[in-house]
Amino acid sequence: MTALLSPLAHLGRAVLAALTSIGRVMIYAVTALSHIFRPPYYPREVFNAFVQIGWLSLPVVGLTALFTGGALALQIYSGGARFNAEAVVPQIVAIGMVRELGPVMAGLMIAARVTSSIAAEIATMKVTEQIDALVTLSTHPMKYLTAPRLLAGLITVPILVGVGDVIGVAGGYFVATQSLGFNPAAYLKNTVDFLETLDVVSSLVKGCVFGGIATVMGCYYGMQSGRGAQGVGQATKSSVEAAAVLILAANFLITGAFFSV
Amino acid sequence: MIRFEDVHKAFGSNRVLRGLTLEVPKGTSMVIIGGSGTGKSVAIKSVLGLVTPDKGRILVDGKDTTSGDRDAFLARFGMLFQGGALFDSLPVWQNVAFRLLRGALKRPQAEAREIAIEKLRRVGLKPETADQFPAELSGGMQKRVGLARAIAADPEIIFFDEPTTGLDPIMAGVINELIREIVVEMGATAMTITHDMTSVRAIADNVAMLHDGVIKWTGPVAKLDNSGDPYLDQFIHGRAEGPIEAVR
Numbered sequence: 001m002t003a004l005l006s007p008l009a010h011l012g013r014a015v016l017a018a019l020t021s022i023g024r025v026m027i028y029a030v031t032a033l034s035h036i037f038r039p040p041y042y043p044r045e046v047f048n049a050f051v052q053i054g055w056l057s058l059p060v061v062g063l064t065a066l067f068t069g070g071a072l073a074l075q076i077y078s079g080g081a082r083f084n085a086e087a088v089v090p091q092i093v094a095i096g097m098v099r100e101l102g103p104v105m106a107g108l109m110i111a112a113r114v115t116s117s118i119a120a121e122i123a124t125m126k127v128t129e130q131i132d133a134l135v136t137l138s139t140h141p142m143k144y145l146t147a148p149r150l151l152a153g154l155i156t157v158p159i160l161v162g163v164g165d166v167i168g169v170a171g172g173y174f175v176a177t178q179s180l181g182f183n184p185a186a187y188l189k190n191t192v193d194f195l196e197t198l199d200v201v202s203s204l205v206k207g208c209v210f211g212g213i214a215t216v217m218g219c220y221y222g223m224q225s226g227r228g229a230q231g232v233g234q235a236t237k238s239s240v241e242a243a244a245v246l247i248l249a250a251n252f253l254i255t256g257a258f259f260s261v
Numbered sequence: 262m263i264r265f266e267d268v269h270k271a272f273g274s275n276r277v278l279r280g281l282t283l284e285v286p287k288g289t290s291m292v293i294i295g296g297s298g299t300g301k302s303v304a305i306k307s308v309l310g311l312v313t314p315d316k317g318r319i320l321v322d323g324k325d326t327t328s329g330d331r332d333a334f335l336a337r338f339g340m341l342f343q344g345g346a347l348f349d350s351l352p353v354w355q356n357v358a359f360r361l362l363r364g365a366l367k368r369p370q371a372e373a374r375e376i377a378i379e380k381l382r383r384v385g386l387k388p389e390t391a392d393q394f395p396a397e398l399s400g401g402m403q404k405r406v407g408l409a410r411a412i413a414a415d416p417e418i419i420f421f422d423e424p425t426t427g428l429d430p431i432m433a434g435v436i437n438e439l440i441r442e443i444v445v446e447m448g449a450t451a452m453t454i455t456h457d458m459t460s461v462r463a464i465a466d467n468v469a470m471l472h473d474g475v476i477k478w479t480g481p482v483a484k485l486d487n488s489g490d491p492y493l494d495q496f497i498h499g500r501a502e503g504p505i506e507a508v509r
Contacts, residue, residue, distance in 0.1 A: 040363065040364060042363070125348075128344055128346060129342045129343070129344060129346040130346050130347075130348055130349075132306070132311050132342065132346065133340070133342055133346035133347075133348070135309070135310070135311055135335070136309055136311070136335060136338060136339075136340045137335075137359050137360050137410075138331075138332045138335045138336055138360065138364050138365070139359075139363065139364065
């Protein structure tokens with residue numbers, strides 16, 4: 001009987017542990033959010049976070065979007081050719097980039113670039129007692145480290161997604177007009193005519209949510225880091241895994257909320 | 262005055278503090294000695310609220326450390342961390358003046374920089390060090406910057422966590438002298454934790470020996486060598502045999 005129940009006990013413990021973790025992350029995220037609105041504020045830290053998370057992520061997000069848009073145009077053209085629908089390239093590139101690939105690719109690149117860097121930095125600060133030093137210097141780590149990064153994530157990532165969408169569509173445009181024989185003016189007209197406000201709004205909402213997830217995961221796992229180099233490595237790895245999975249899950253939920261019939 | 266009253270703290274099944282009771286009179290320098298993992302750092306961190314005791318209480322000037330305005334309470338303290346704990350992303354002067362650049366003690370930037378340079382000079386560092394980053398400094402210089410940061414806001418109470426660990430004997434001597442001078446000059450209450458007996462003799466007015474989570478002996482530094490306490494004797498003479506079990 002015990003042998004029979006053992007797997008169930010393991011499963012129960014795993015579920016409880018997962019729920020506890022989700023609860024902790026939720027409490028952490030809500031607390032971090034509340035600290036954005038409560039003084040004291042650290043404008044210098046906020047500025048640095050905007051530069052690190054937003055401005056310096058632009059090249060990687062832009063290049064990812066450019067190549068994704070180009071590849072998407074090629075795929076739709078060759079796939080559409082099977083049922084004589086090559087002409088839909090501008091519309092599908094636009095809708096694919098703006099609704100899905102733009103935000104998701106940007107979110108995943110932010111998880112790879114920003115979440116990992118935040119987690120490693122904060123975990124190292126924890127291991128070297130810099131977080132304790134902050135507290136002894138009357139500075140709340142949540143306010144000084146987490147709130148500025150979260151604010152930067154919530155504001156800059158939607159902007160990055162918007163820029164990425166435009167670059168992605170441009171990538172499709174270049175491939176379509178330079179190698180697939182599309183008329184440039186007609187391509188642009190089709191793109192603009194086909195996109196709706198809701199497509200753009202959903203893209204920006206996704207960017208905002210993904211920015212929040214990426215920064216909160218980096219800060220949370222950094223703060224939870226264990227000791228030594230192994231602790232920092234583990235925190236970094238866990239933060240990126242959690243951010244990537246949550247971004248994809250949130251993408252599914254937001255897509256459902258905006259576009260389910 | 263700092264007073265520990267029957268303080269207990271466990272991490273899982275590891276009971277680190279098992280009823281710590283100790284008094285540090287105002288304006289004196291107390292050094293806590295003891296083997297690794299005996300809870301010396303936990304004791305100091307408990308005062309600052311970095312660790313929450315499971316049982317017992319800690320009083321500073323008769324007031325419980327868990328009550329009252331936390332920022333005002335912390336503003337009374339300075340702390341030198343074992344590894345320096347300097348902020349990598351900030352230049353040295355901003356590390357030293359960290360407390361003076363934000364919060365209740367905020368000063369204009371130029372004034373804060375001036376104070377930082379003065380404190381750096383006090384610990385024997387040149388003004389040129391002010392614009393360097395912590396990673397560009399040697400271990401001894403980082404300790405000095407940590408010390409300058411600990412005294413930047415003229416605290417009433419200063420904690421030193423293993424101030425000479427990792428330093429060569431000459432630099433350790435310099436840091437010991439600096440700590441003693443600064444504590445006397447500022448009239449501050451100091452609490453130091455260390456394994457280094459040279460530090461103990463250089464810094465302490467009083468010594469407390471922590472073992473198995475309780476204070477085994479406490480008294481003035483002058484009585485260190487003839488205390489008659491077997492734990493203390495074994496520790497200060499570094500003997501492998503004695504009541505303290507040495508893991509081989």
